[in-house]
Amino acid sequence: MTAPTFIVERGPDGCASFVCPQCGKTSRHGVGNGHRASHCSCWPDGYNIETPNGDDGAAAFEAYEKGTLRELRLRAQGFRPTAKKPEGDAA
Numbered sequence: 001m002t003a004p005t006f007i008v009e010r011g012p013d014g015c016a017s018f019v020c021p022q023c024g025k026t027s028r029h030g031v032g033n034g035h036r037a038s039h040c041s042c043w044p045d046g047y048n049i050e051t052p053n054g055d056d057g058a059a060a061f062e063a064y065e066k067g068t069l070r071e072l073r074l075r076a077q078g079f080r081p082t083a084k085k086p087e088g089d090a091a
């Protein structure tokens with residue numbers, strides 16, 4: 001049995017997702033194209049994932065990680081990005 005190839009989409013974090021044509025389950029995989037172990041029980045030999053444009057997601061993943069790390073650093077410094085208090089009503 002040969003492993004089938006599925007065309008996947010990549011999200012903003014570079015991760016790939018596709019819907020299994022057999023069971024309808026959505027599977028997510030990380031950066032890189034090529035052979036993967038199956039996340040459902042339909043493909044005992046696994047399958048290959050490919051993007052239409054050959055994008056392996058690495059650049060998107062790196063940018064996403066940097067953005068996440070930057071936000072974590074800002075939070076550690078006391079920033080609360082979503083906390084907005086009205087100004088000018090201090091006691």
Ligand SMILES: [Zn+2]
Pocket residue numbers: 020021022023024025040041042043
């Ligand atoms: Zn399946």
